[in-house]
Amino acid sequence: MAKKPLLEFTDRGIYCAQGKFYIDPWKPVDDAVITHAHADHAYWGHKHYLAHHLSREVLLYRLGEINLQTVEYGETVLKNGVSISLYPAGHVIGSAQIRVEYKGEVWVVSGDYKVENDGISTPFEPVKCHHFISECTFGMPVYQWKPQVQTFNEINNWWHNNIENGLATVIVGYSLGKAQRILQNLDLFNGKVYTHGVIENTNEALRRNGVLLNPTERITQESLKEEVRKGIIIAPPSSVGTAWMRKFQPYSFGYCSGWMAIRGAKRRRAADRGFVLSDHADWDGLISAIDATGCECVYLTHGYTATFSRYLNEIGFNAREVHTLYGGEEDPSNLPEGEASNAGESEKKVLPLGENLGGVS
Ligand SMILES: [Zn+2]
Numbered sequence: 001m002a003k004k005p006l007l008e009f010t011d012r013g014i015y016c017a018q019g020k021f022y023i024d025p026w027k028p029v030d031d032a033v034i035t036h037a038h039a040d041h042a043y044w045g046h047k048h049y050l051a052h053h054l055s056r057e058v059l060l061y062r063l064g065e066i067n068l069q070t071v072e073y074g075e076t077v078l079k080n081g082v083s084i085s086l087y088p089a090g091h092v093i094g095s096a097q098i099r100v101e102y103k104g105e106v107w108v109v110s111g112d113y114k115v116e117n118d119g120i121s122t123p124f125e126p127v128k129c130h131h132f133i134s135e136c137t138f139g140m141p142v143y144q145w146k147p148q149v150q151t152f153n154e155i156n157n158w159w160h161n162n163i164e165n166g167l168a169t170v171i172v173g174y175s176l177g178k179a180q181r182i183l184q185n186l187d188l189f190n191g192k193v194y195t196h197g198v199i200e201n202t203n204e205a206l207r208r209n210g211v212l213l214n215p216t217e218r219i220t221q222e223s224l225k226e227e228v229r230k231g232i233i234i235a236p237p238s239s240v241g242t243a244w245m246r247k248f249q250p251y252s253f254g255y256c257s258g259w260m261a262i263r264g265a266k267r268r269r270a271a272d273r274g275f276v277l278s279d280h281a282d283w284d285g286l287i288s289a290i291d292a293t294g295c296e297c298v299y300l301t302h303g304y305t306a307t308f309s310r311y312l313n314e315i316g317f318n319a320r321e322v323h324t325l326y327g328g329e330e331d332p333s334n335l336p337e338g339e340a341s342n343a344g345e346s347e348k349k350v351l352p353l354g355e356n357l358g359g360v361s
Pocket residue numbers: 036038091112329
């Protein structure tokens with residue numbers, strides 16, 4: 001008789017029957033363990049949340065008053081004999097892989113992850129397990145990231161040239177993760193960093209959490225166009241093509257995403273520049289991460305699950321696809337609109353750029 005697996009895939013999310021908790025559930029449950037604060041993983045409506053302490057303020061900002069318990073990486077929480085501990089996923093600040101152990105059997109839920117150290121998220125740490133539940137957003141060989149320092153050199157040079165050419169610089173990345181990664185890697189000798197309201201709200205939440213970020217200035221009605229033009233503006237995907245962005249004209253607009261690795265992606269987003277920058281593991285990163293777990297079985301939750309599981313089986317892993325509702329902050333079908341739901345508030349509610357900016361010359 002086959003014994004019940006420690007974690008199962010249900011219509012509410014990944015479930016541990018022995019411990020009576022869910023991991024990243026998408027329907028309301030009593031007990032939720034959350035890998036990170038992106039909207040496709042952290043839903044509103046659970047009775048109790050467990051997450052990493054660096055996710056705390058962003059979760060409260062996005063979900064409002066919730067019953068939230070936070071832990072450090074490596075700390076153990078027991079639920080009905082099942083031990084739960086969080087390990088760095090390297091995806092965004094506060095992101096965690098969830099390790100679940102019961103009677104010597106170990107499962108790890110990766111959440112979203114990347115293996116490159118981005119300098120702001122605690123670097124990804126491989127965790128040994130029997131069963132590994134992995135994302136594979138970029139599980140196709142065409143996705144190979146170059147070291148981020150190269151991409152940031154391109155970004156900083158582009159910004160510098162824009163200043164020389166009298167253009168404002170608008171750089172787009174989603175508000176939790178990418179925006180801070182960009183911020184921390186900009187060459188501040190070029191000028192000042194301005195932020196869209198959605199991004200500044202997230203920055204403020206992280207600062208309340210004790211995260212040290214470079215100085216930023218929120219774009220408001222009082223912002224002066226000529227001043228803003230000498231700096232760089234970090235904006236979310238939801239601002240692309242809006243009146244808010246048009247106020248910065250003339251500008252050059254750069255888009256940061258893993259999808260920029262494929263031809264046509266830049267044109268589809270009407271961007272002047274596409275920068276390949278992702279908070280997910282690339283093809284090699286996924287394979288090395290899966291290999292490092294030493295697992296017997298891999299379950300693929302979101303991304304190119306069919307292609308990637310076929311490949312893993314060919315090279316000797318025991319892999320299969322599972323159906324979940326994850327995928328969002330960098331889902332191609334969701335961009336650029338995806339960011340709006342991801343930001344925990346609609347674009348419409350964000351501080352509009354005032355007439356000052358349009359009028360002052
Ligand atoms: Zn994510």
